[in-house]
Amino acid sequence: MVSSDLLQMGGDQAFLGNKGLCVEQSSKSQLHSGLDVCTGNNDPKRVAKEKLFLFCIIASALVILLVGLLVVSYRNFKHNESYAENELEGGKEKDLKWKLESFHPVNFTAEDVCNLEEDNLIGSGGTGKVYRLDLKRNGGPVAVKQLWKGSGVKVFTAEIEILRKIRHRNIMKLYACLKKGGSSFLVLEYMSNGNLFQALHRQIKEGVPELDWHQRYKIALGAAKGIAYLHHDCSPPIIHRDIKSTNILLDEEYEPKIADFGVAKIADNSSTESYSSCFAGTHGYIAPELAYTLKVTEKSDIYSFGVVLLELVTGRRPIEEEYGEGKDIVYWVGTHLSDQENVQKLLDRDIVSDLVQEDMLKVLKVAILCTNKLPTPRPTMRDVVKMIIDADSCTLRSPESNPEKNVKPLL
Incomplete structure (x- = not known):
């Protein structure tokens, strides 16, 4: 469409030969132009609307196409998932036997x-x-x-x-x-006496615990030997990662068995440490260093076993309200180490006597070494076994259970 200003300056001759050009009705009347009058089909506003409408149609088509592709992809995914589940769940046509x-x-x-x-x-x-x-x-x-x-x-x-x-x-x-x-x-x-946690808090009769010190000592030594086997006699070493009293089971003779290896980690052949992609462990037994690193070593098992030793010596649970908010048995024991009288108060009063008090204190010291905040100073499980053997007094020691008489004393 030719504007009235351009038509006035150039006249009709300037626009001859250009088919499709037109002028507004008012310009044709004023300037007596020979050009055709513009119809609605040449209106710029109408053209813009038509372009916008066309754009909307194309955009809608693309959206519909995209949605269709997504629906097809989702159906394929569900079909494959259903197929995999059917394969996993049964495969009944292919394999009817266990x-x-x-x-x-x-x-x-x-x-x-x-x-x-x-x-x-x-x-x-x-x-x-x-x-x-x-x-x-x-x-x-x-x-x-x-x-x-x-x-x-x-x-x-x-x-x-x-x-x-x-x-x-x-x-x-x-x-x-x-x-x-x-x-x-x-x-x-089958472990007829359940787990250690249950046994520690069961009573034969009112006020008399099921486990006396002799049985607790036997459990401590047996569990230590089992973990030492994992750390030192397996190649590559095995790190349990969830040592706790509920994962130490007891047979009819109260012989302990380390159980539940669902989160255990086989250490790298090149070293006795490895990295884990997931967090494992139980509140109250978790070594402090696992709060800032995924590096898994035997030292984390040793810390957890130290907590188990504290349970055996004190008769208490790893987490109790008495310890304070966010505190555990390791913290509570640490607050009683200022003098000998407070230390003796840590011993389970339901089983302690003059006959076993010294032995209980020796095992308590082993537990404190194992629960050191830093992993490096903690002893190895071989050392722990030796120290627990050494903690057994003559009154509890039988000839066949004392193969290492030359172990250096802890005290």
Whole structure:
């Protein structure tokens, strides 16, 4: 469209030969122009609206296309996920039988193990349920751990990888594992006396604890030997990462067994330390350095075992209100080390006597060494075993349980 100003300056001759040019009706009347009058189709505002409309149509089409692609991708993802779950859950058409892998001589079948009853449930935790199972063939009980689906698969793999290779009287024995699709079971030794935490706080009768000092000392020494085996006799070393009184199980003779290797870490071959991608441990037992580093070493296990020793000596829990907000048993013990009288108050008054007081104090000193705030000064587990052996007085020591008479005294 030619404006009235341009038409007045150039006249019609300046625009001849340009088809499609037009003028407004008012300009044609005033200047007597021979150019055609512009119709609505040539209106700039209308053209702009048409362009905007066209842009909206193209944008809408692109959005619809993008949404369609997303829907198709989501459906493919769900289809693949459903397919994977079906493969994991059953594979019933391909595999109708349980896969049983045994690590010790066993006298049972998969059918014996997998028919569990809720009446025989003896425990439940973050990794699964534990049942007592009385085997029909030989009548002996076993513990069957049914792992949760999902995260339980990682625990299943970790425990098998470690326990299948271990042979030690103070490490929980893994008899076999069973798997079918997404269902996983571990068949373990049955511990008739439960875990150490439970035993420490049970009473035979009112005011009389189930565990006297002789039994507690035996448990401390056995558990120390089990952890020392993991640290020093396994190649590469094994770091448990969750040593606590509930993970120390007791058989009918109160022989301790280190259990629950679901978060255990196999150290690198090049050194006795490794890095973990996830946090592990239990509040009250976690070494202070794990608050600022993911480096995993045996020293964190030693700290946790030191807390267990404090439980054995004091009869107290790792976390109690009496310690103060945000405080634990290590802090509470530290506040009583100013003089000998306060130190003696730390000993469990339900079991302490003149006969065992000195031995309890020696084990207390071992616990304090193990719970040093800095990892480097903590003793190795071999040293801990030697010190606990040395803490046994003549009244508790039998000839066969004293193979190391030349151990340097702690005091």
